Amino acid sequence: MAAPFSKTDDSVVVIIGTGAGGGTLANELAQKGISVVALEAGGRYLPEDYVNDEWASFAQLAWLDTRRSDGSFRLARDFAGLPSWIVKAVGGTTTHWAGASLRFQDHEWKALTNYGRVEGASLLDWPLDAAEMDPWYTLAEAKMGVTRTNGQPGLPGNTNFLVLEKGAKAVGYKEVHTGRMAINSIEYGGRQACQQTGFCFQGCKWGAKWSTAYTEIPLGEETGNLEVRERCHAARIEHDDKGRVTGVVYFDASGVEQRQAARIVCVAGNTIESPRLLLNSASSMFPDGLANSSGQVGRNYMRHVTGSVYSIFERPVRMWRGTTMAGIMQDEARHDPSRGFVGGYELETLSLGLPFMAAFLDPGAWGREFTSAIDGYENMAGMWIVGEDMPQETNRVTVDTAVVDQFGLPTPVVHYDDHPNDVAMRDHAYERGIAIHRAAGAVRSLPTPPYPSTHNIGTNRMSDNPRDGVVNRWGQTHDIPNLFVSDGSQFTTGAAENPTLTIVALAIRQADHIAREMGAGNL
């Protein structure tokens, strides 16, 4: 039967969310001839709809439903209602993302083994390793057109990169280049090359950056096997008395409750919404929420050790010109405990426009110290820290039944405390980032605190052991065989790399597994 599918059709795979994980999985399954209904809370926006204006774009795309955060990290004070920066739209956060696409380093798949026990951290080895993931990474890189892979040339460096490169080389760093980016350096996949317009975070109006919104989703729809239901918000997942999921209850664009039957359900709502949905689906059989016999649903929330260094130079840099994040320094990504912390970090170029710079440079600050920094905007260069943060059981997403959203559903609360390892790593990275800019001639540096989290991972973590993880090596929940997790919430640990390439590689691998198991009659 071809899309659109009937709501009572219980042969379909229902995917919740169409971002990096869900959008990829939807297309991969559709290409294999499997019927898919994808429920997406957001609307559909394409390159012609994107607005190259920071706040207007934020209002258009960001997930702004009620959320609350607490904990000792500074974000809980500065942006208590906005712990993370996630998109609500077909394509999910791949509309906003910057395109940095790095593989995990081999040792990062086995963090516990390689770092040893770290007090207060719930480190664990992934049940996967680099050799197992290599072919899936290769497929993901080809799908996304990642530069410096499969023969795709690197992007040209913009002014911000040239500053980073000069400074990094001057202090002795070796691995500095314009990154591995899911942004076309040449025409690829029917999409043109990057025009260096510099609004990668607001949706690429040239379609040069990979986003499931205009790659995976329409490709899947062309097969006739994928129906995307936009502005449909999944409320809970239902199951039968054998403990198998049977369908998803959702609110449609008019706010009317609907139910879609399902053979398999895949949750890909990003790391805050995915555990929220499992917790909100609690029943008499599963009183603590679906797939939560381990008590791990919502725990080990990770967001990477982040922070930025902006520096002011004597003369103009105009960092906003050109690709937002095409620049990286990788020498500190290694694991080297002699620096005073386990794991490593990347330094990547980053630029914000003037409106976001004012909001995020030093949230809450005012007066001449602040405005004199903003006065230096034209002469600023910027970089962003992405490092491995420690998973902690107490860093978690819970639901607050006393505060409900527009559909009456309990809302998520995000708790996060920095681990001492995170603090030591961030301090080291600030110091190195400032040294790099100094070496390129900076006259004043501004170590900038973390933004609302763009990398949200880990709340349904993967483990071979059903007691300490929510999903197995395929992203299949340990408790319910026909319930899968298909987004960044599967991450066992975060590694130092931006997460999306790994999310996509895992989704391609998961699609292969689901198709095989369906074919064998196991699902």
Added chain:
Amino acid sequence: MNRIDRAGMTRRELLARSVAAGGSLLVGASWVTGRSAAWALEVTALKPGTMATLVQMARDIYPHDRIPDDRYAVAVKGYDTADKAPAVEAGIAALDAAAQGQGHPSYLGARWEAERVAVLRGIEKGEFFRTIRAGLVTDLYNQKEIWPLFGYEGESFSHGGYIDRGFNDIAWL
């Protein structure tokens, strides 16, 4: 039906669709413009003196000497409504009282910026200050009219990006 297919991703087609979708070629947005002090005439719910103090407070929070007063006025004029006015009148009255407590005739009567900033430091933890500052950081810096003062160029899509317009132009480095 998809509005997009792979054949539709060429440069020419994207530009054409953008024009058709409207609003995406962001050149010349229209803000209420006014000459310095023109805002005083526009006040409807607030007392003119309250608005004058609010504008000074806005400038003292985010002082940029090259930004004219009317930009600060535009940033706070949203408070000049019947429902918001009572809280703002009360907040400004408290600000004046705090200034008097530090020996000034009023907030505006404190002549040096440092004197007014000292008054603001005394109330910065309070709700009134926090509301005004949080609103200002978007409503001031989001005005396209002030961007050129900082060298910021805003969107570049309508000019074809920076690929031929200096994305790597940093000869001094």
